[in-house]
Amino acid sequence: DAGVIQSPRHEVTEMGQEVTLRCKPISGHDYLFWYRQTMMRGLELLIYFNNNVPIDDSGMPEDRFSAKMPNASFSTLKIQPSEPRDSAVYFCASSHGDENTEAFFGQGTRLTVV
Amino acid sequence: EDQVTQSPEALRLQEGESSSLNCSYTVSGLRGLFWYRQDPGKGPEFLFTLYSAGEEKEKERLKATLTKKESFLHITAPKPEDSATYLCAVSKYSGGGADGLTFGKGTHLIIQP
Numbered sequence: 001d002a003g004v005i006q007s008p009r010h011e012v013t014e015m016g017q018e019v020t021l022r023c024k025p026i027s028g029h030d031y032l033f034w035y036r037q038t039m040m041r042g043l044e045l046l047i048y049f050n051n052n053v054p055i056d057d058s059g060m061p062e063d064r065f066s067a068k069m070p071n072a073s074f075s076t077l078k079i080q081p082s083e084p085r086d087s088a089v090y091f092c093a094s095s096h097g098d099e100n101t102e103a104f105f106g107q108g109t110r111l112t113v114v
Numbered sequence: 115e116d117q118v119t120q121s122p123e124a125l126r127l128q129e130g131e132s133s134s135l136n137c138s139y140t141v142s143g144l145r146g147l148f149w150y151r152q153d154p155g156k157g158p159e160f161l162f163t164l165y166s167a168g169e170e171k172e173k174e175r176l177k178a179t180l181t182k183k184e185s186f187l188h189i190t191a192p193k194p195e196d197s198a199t200y201l202c203a204v205s206k207y208s209g210g211g212a213d214g215l216t217f218g219k220g221t222h223l224i225i226q227p
Contacts, residue, residue, distance in 0.1 A: 043217040
């Protein structure tokens with residue numbers, strides 16, 4: 001398996017524009033997580049899904065953020081409108097099963113909002 | 115509120131100089147404590163999971179231990195390729211199933227040849 005695949009790797013956008021980040025989890029994994037990493041706050045959980053259903057979105061910072069998982073092999077994180085403070089590295093991770101097995105992370109999307 | 119605190123924030127060692135990284139945690143109902151390694155420009159890479167106090171796990175030059183309040187990542191005779199940021203994270207019981215992780219801010223480790 002190629003691992004968790006995220007796209008794009010880098011995104012530069014202007015304030016006010018819509019941004020969509022994409023993730024393909026590892027085949028067979030039933031949990032998918034979105035995290036955000038900044039120097040100030042470290043890695044923070046934004047939202048996670050189980051079997052394509054959102055379970056906990058309490059980490060989503062504002063209504064400008066939304067996430068979907070239309071099927072087991074694809075998820076998106078959308079920011080609309082984007083703001084400079086959204087600049088960060090966004091990671092997607094997936095894991096398997098009900099046991100607390102390790103989560104596998106993608107390479108991340110570095111978002112810069114100017 | 116769940117908290118994970120890692121120390122030191124940064125550590126510079128000479129090749130072969132052993133040391134330990136600390137992870138203190140406060141969580142109600144610990145389900146698991148995780149150690150990850152992160153290289154620049156990459157996503158975190160899983161190292162260990164510890165589930166109960168007294169548990170230890172080893173991998174090459176790394177050994178992770180767990181008590182009721184903290185975990186240590188011991189690095190024995192490190193090499194330059196061990197340079198990375200080491201992240202500690204906890205998961206807690208929240209009604210069943212997997213759960214998202216609460217991460218510390220990491221220890222940036224540099225091993226000088």
